[in-house]
Amino acid sequence: MGTDASALEDICPFVRERVNAFLDHELDEPTADLVRQHLAECEDCADEAATWDLIRSVLKRAYRPSPAPPSLIERVTAQIHAAEKAEAAASAASGSPGVSSAVDVPSASRS
Numbered sequence: 001m002g003t004d005a006s007a008l009e010d011i012c013p014f015v016r017e018r019v020n021a022f023l024d025h026e027l028d029e030p031t032a033d034l035v036r037q038h039l040a041e042c043e044d045c046a047d048e049a050a051t052w053d054l055i056r057s058v059l060k061r062a063y064r065p066s067p068a069p070p071s072l073i074e075r076v077t078a079q080i081h082a083a084e085k086a087e088a089a090a091s092a093a094s095g096s097p098g099v100s101s102a103v104d105v106p107s108a109s110r111s
């Protein structure tokens, strides 16, 4: 039961372009279905979706209380980049999804 890698590769870019819209529930039903189905069978894209999900929750936390000061946004962006790098390194090394602890928004500083 080999997975059809070429078919998967074909749809991966399509899915990744739509992961954000998918998480926002902005896709129409058939497309959302396609993405959902693909995420279920493609680990790479599911990983991508999980990363986006994490980034989005961080951003939401950062934005929700009040318009965040630019410094906070910068810091969050930097953390996201760091997390992306860490994840890339981690998945290159072992394939473990070790992002969650890397991204932690300090909730204290609001001036």
Ligand SMILES: [Zn+2]
Pocket: 008, 011, 012, 015, 038, 042, 043, 044, 045, 046
């Ligand atoms: Zn994929």
